[in-house]
Amino acid sequence: MIDLRELNTRFDEIAENIRSRNMDLDLDEVLRLQQERSSLIQETEQLRQQRNDHAKQMKQKLSADERQHLIEAGKGIKGRIASAEEELKKVETRYFSLAGRIPNYAHPDAPIGNEEKDNLELRRWGTPRVFDFTPKDHMELALELDLIDFDAAVKVTGTKFYYFKREAVLMDLALQRYALDILAAKGFILMMTPDMAKESVAAGIGFQPRGSESNIYTVEDSDLCLVGTAEITLGAYHAQEMMDPEVLPRKYAGISHCFRKEAGAAGQYSKGLYRVHQFSKVEMLVLTLPEHSESMHQELVGIEEEIFQGLEIPYRVVDTCTGDLGAPAYRKYDIEAWMPGRGDLGDWGEITSASNCTDYQARNLKIRYKRNQDIEHVHILNGTAVAVSRALISILENHQRSDGSIRIPDALVPYTGFSEIRR
RNA sequence: GGAGAGAUGACCGAGUGGCCGAAGGUGCACGCUUGGAAAGCGUGUGUACCCCGAAAGGGUACCGAGGGUUCGAAUCCCUCUCUCUCCGCCA
Missing domain, CATH: 3.30.930.10 (Bira Bifunctional Protein; Domain 2)
Known part of the structure; x- marks a missing residue:
């Protein structure tokens, strides 16, 4: 596949290349999925950071009461991570399957044509x-x-x-x-x-x-x-x-x-x-x-x-x-x-x-x-x-x-x- | 196909629930030392992704792979893959 970081910066070029290769691919959808993936990654990573911070607190000496309280909070974080990850996985599957179909760039001197x-x-x-x-x-x-x-x-x-x-x-x-x-x-x-x-x-x-x-x-x-x-x-x-x-x-x-x-x-x-x-x-x-x-x-x-x-x-x-x-x-x-x-x-x-x-x-x-x-x-x-x-x-x-x-x-x-x- | 052992960073190798991105060693890079070299000493030494940025920076993940248990997993459980040893079979 191509370098997907270039999806944004070379968007028009990629779209033009898909046309000149006579292919059919919804590039806007790929870009949309990329953005969605990015925000989902931010969300899950933020949650994981919470979990890690939370786990650090557990290492301190705590009263039984405090401990129980923190465990309950931890369980909540765990649930949110699970659902965020699931959503992310769905989006990524679709994203990579579509993005993988984007063809390589063509040499500028390669003749344009279909037949x-x-x-x-x-x-x-x-x-x-x-x-x-x-x-x-x-x-x-x-x-x-x-x-x-x-x-x-x-x-x-x-x-x-x-x-x-x-x-x-x-x-x-x-x-x-x-x-x-x-x-x-x-x-x-x-x-x-x-x-x-x-x-x-x-x-x-x-x-x-x-x-x-x-x-x-x-x-x-x-x-x-x-x-x-x-x-x-x-x-x-x-x-x-x-x-x-x-x-x-x-x-x-x-x-x-x-x-x-x-x-x-x-x-x-x-x-x-x-x-x-x-x-x-x-x-x-x-x-x-x-x-x-x-x-x-x-x-x-x-x-x-x-x-x-x-x-x-x-x-x-x-x-x-x-x-x-x-x-x-x-x-x-x-x-x-x-x-x-x-x-x-x-x-x-x-x-x-x-x-x-x-x-x-x-x-x-x-x-x-x-x-x-x-x-x-x-x-x-x-x-x-x-x-x-x-x-x-x-x-x-x-x-x-x-x-x-x-x-x-x-x-x-x-x-x-x-x-x-x-x- | 059967039985057993194992898989940790470039390599070797420690690590059985939080102090582990990971000891120690080797290698590598840079520096000190030297007339030069070796030895010695010091410092550093992974990848991917995300955010922000001019740069710096911050975060997440990765100890064969995938799932599970747990507030928390290199560490416990399950499945798979691969490697090695022995047995069987075989061109």
């Missing part, structure tokens, strides 16, 4: 390949090469799951390993993370574990959910900690499975591997000092570009518009790969996403640092190194040959052990 078309294209790399044959989409290629079996998965798990077979298995592992080597060389600490997390942790990162629009699977009879990304587990790794500024920036690269409900997501652009309930991903997560988060954000995008340049995938970098940011993000850059099998003529498809969430998540997770006498929240950034399912789409579709075989980009060959896939 994908409002995203700002920053640059392109590579040239979409011109085929001298009709390119196939990844579904067709994978079927013919017996790399992915969606039909069998339907029997076992239902739609939007899949089995990887043969070289696809090694591709999954190779892509992860390829990304990890690049990240390790850049000072990232490699991690394998739990695929589950407490719902409170997911919520702290900014995911809604419950509710109809939630993208998160919850586990019955526990307070756990399946993670949608290692951002959750990596971000919470330092929860509740007071970090030494000397160790910042701290860079983590974590492997996890990612589970997403994707309820209601269907249609042409969601087919095949593009939108699935489970996939493997290498995620970058960085904790920095506030003054370093913007440059670190650029660095993360640079790493993502390096990874996909190595895979020889044409892409463009997009500055995500405010309506598409997601509550925790201050600014977000997506990399969209060229996918020749997408739509009729090929199209761009998101393969990575790098967000600067500034102190928004750190405040929920209580990750702070102390510099001299100042205590502040760290800034947290996250970015996709490789989301295997989508990376695989782009490799299959971009590097297909007329005979249906697939060329493996040189950078990946050391990790796959083969330079092409053919039958």
